[in-house]
Amino acid sequence: DAGVIQSPRHEVTEMGQEVTLRCKPISGHNSLFWYRQTMMRGLELLIYFNNNVPIDDSGMPEDRFSAKMPNASFSTLKIQPSEPRDSAVYFCASSLTGQETQYFGPGTRLLVL
Amino acid sequence: SQQGEEDPQALSIQEGENATMNCSYKTSINNLQWYRQNSGRGLVHLILIRSNEREKHSGRLRVTLDTSKKSSSLLITASRAADTASYFCATEGGSYIPTFGRGTSLIVHP
Numbered sequence: 112d113a114g115v116i117q118s119p120r121h122e123v124t125e126m127g128q129e130v131t132l133r134c135k136p137i138s139g140h141n142s143l144f145w146y147r148q149t150m151m152r153g154l155e156l157l158i159y160f161n162n163n164v165p166i167d168d169s170g171m172p173e174d175r176f177s178a179k180m181p182n183a184s185f186s187t188l189k190i191q192p193s194e195p196r197d198s199a200v201y202f203c204a205s206s207l208t209g210q211e212t213q214y215f216g217p218g219t220r221l222l223v224l
Numbered sequence: 225s226q227q228g229e230e231d232p233q234a235l236s237i238q239e240g241e242n243a244t245m246n247c248s249y250k251t252s253i254n255n256l257q258w259y260r261q262n263s264g265r266g267l268v269h270l271i272l273i274r275s276n277e278r279e280k281h282s283g284r285l286r287v288t289l290d291t292s293k294k295s296s297s298l299l300i301t302a303s304r305a306a307d308t309a310s311y312f313c314a315t316e317g318g319s320y321i322p323t324f325g326r327g328t329s330l331i332v333h334p
Contacts (some may be wrong), residue, residue, distance in 0.1 A: 115266075120331065144321075146324075151268075153325070153326040153327065154267075154312065154324045154326075154327075156311055156323070156324075167321060191293070197285065202266055202267070204267075211272070212269045212272060213269065213314075213322060214269070215266030215267045215268070216266055216328075217265060217266050218265070218266050
């Protein structure tokens with residue numbers, strides 16, 4: 112199994128631009144998580160999907176952030192417009208159920224100038 | 225908050241020594257997990273311990289759970305330079321969503 116796949120691995124953009132991060136979970140996993148990691152705030156859960164349905168999006172910082180999961184094998188996290196404070200590493204993780212081991216992707220390192 | 229908090233924040237030891245990291249949490253849990261994160265990488269699952277378990281082993285790793293004290297410890301025996309990483313605990317309770325702590329940064333000097 113290829114594990115959780117994220118793209119791009121690195122993204123540098125200018126303030127105000129739209130950023131789209133992509134994730135392919137492990138086949139057969141029905142739960143998907145998006146996290147943001149910074150030195151200041153640690154690892155923050157942004158949103159959690161179960162069977163493609165958003166269950167908990169209370170961690171999404173503001174309306175500039177949106178996430179979708181159109182099918183079991185693909186999810187996107189979009190930031191529009193992006194701001195310098197959005198600079199972080201964004202991780203996607205999947206699990207067989209929401210309660211068990213999570214498998215993390217390699218992350219997308221985002222820098223907003 | 226359900227969030228686990230690791231202690232110490234940073235730990236520096238010599239190769240061959242044991243490393244102990246602790247995790248404390250505030251409310252009852254269903255299970256607790258430990259993860260490792262190497263620099264620039266995603267988190268990797270190490271061990272899951274359920275609330276009715278007190279100790280689990282995996283190779284050089286030993287995890288204990290004391291639900292009365294709401295704490296867990298991760299012991300790495302005979303540490304190696306390759307164990308250098310950040311270690312996180314994740315607690316899962318009624319929400320069924322694991323919540324991660326801030327992590328312990330471990331440096332093992334060769």
